[in-house]
Amino acid sequence: MSRKICIVQARMSSTRLPGKVLLPLGDKAVLAHVLSRCLRISGIDDVCCATTTLPSDDEVAAEAERLGVRVFRGSESDVLQRYADAADAMNADVILRVTADCPLLDPGVCAGTLALFEETSADFATNNTPPSWPHGLDCEVFGRELLCKAADEAEAPFDREHVTPFMRRLTNICQVNYPAPRQESQHRWTVDTPDDLAFLERLFSLPGFESKGMTCNGVLELLESNPDLCAQSLDSIRAGKVADTRHHAIQSGSHAR
Numbered sequence: 001m002s003r004k005i006c007i008v009q010a011r012m013s014s015t016r017l018p019g020k021v022l023l024p025l026g027d028k029a030v031l032a033h034v035l036s037r038c039l040r041i042s043g044i045d046d047v048c049c050a051t052t053t054l055p056s057d058d059e060v061a062a063e064a065e066r067l068g069v070r071v072f073r074g075s076e077s078d079v080l081q082r083y084a085d086a087a088d089a090m091n092a093d094v095i096l097r098v099t100a101d102c103p104l105l106d107p108g109v110c111a112g113t114l115a116l117f118e119e120t121s122a123d124f125a126t127n128n129t130p131p132s133w134p135h136g137l138d139c140e141v142f143g144r145e146l147l148c149k150a151a152d153e154a155e156a157p158f159d160r161e162h163v164t165p166f167m168r169r170l171t172n173i174c175q176v177n178y179p180a181p182r183q184e185s186q187h188r189w190t191v192d193t194p195d196d197l198a199f200l201e202r203l204f205s206l207p208g209f210e211s212k213g214m215t216c217n218g219v220l221e222l223l224e225s226n227p228d229l230c231a232q233s234l235d236s237i238r239a240g241k242v243a244d245t246r247h248h249a250i251q252s253g254s255h256a257r
Helices: 028-039 055-067 079-089 107-117 143-153 156-163 165-169 192-206 215-225 226-232 238-241 245-252
Strands: 004-010 048-053 070-074 095-099 123-128 141-142 175-177
Touching: 004 028, 004 079, 028 048, 028 055, 028 095, 028 107, 048 055, 048 079, 079 095, 079 143, 079 156, 095 107, 095 143, 107 123, 107 141, 107 226, 123 192, 141 143, 143 165, 156 165, 192 215, 192 226, 215 226
Parallel strands: 004 048, 004 095, 048 070, 123 175
Antiparallel strands: 095 141, 123 141
């Protein structure tokens, strides 16, 4: 049986919103929401928080350990090598990659992407090529062999920093996509700016969020019942401030490095 590990990359430094992964959101930190959801992904054998060796990330490691999540610490800038080393430390055969700035991550969507990867015997699976889920539900699945190939052969700093571009550009591997039932990519549910955080703070404070907020459909239902907040989720001005963020993320897989 292959050993399937969810590896969550996280660090304190951020250009737009420093320390975002440990900012409070509802009753816990952003990172705690992400890791708690990762622990609920069906088919995953273990979860690892991959952070850096910088002293500033001691708090990240402590928060993950508080939640009972394994921690790996590696390079700040060479995130690809950090992933490869974390996979080695966790004895992973299959890696499900997510980032620590996505507190609405849907465990079911991640499980669906993982299942598609296994059912199709693919080399690489994602749920954002093309985008259809809300921005903030992105995940990627790949095997240890492909990760090692990328770590050994990728040379460009961009590829080393962003983990998956080298894999995505390969034309001789099987790549599959897990699409949403309908187009919902107009929603922005990630934490990258103060405006993103303000939207999520309102969402997490809604009555009923605790029961519905674990799934994409549940969050969409809450937004449909709260038109003003839904408009904020779709706010073109807010999205326009970081208009290239998702395109860059899809090409690079970069968020909370």
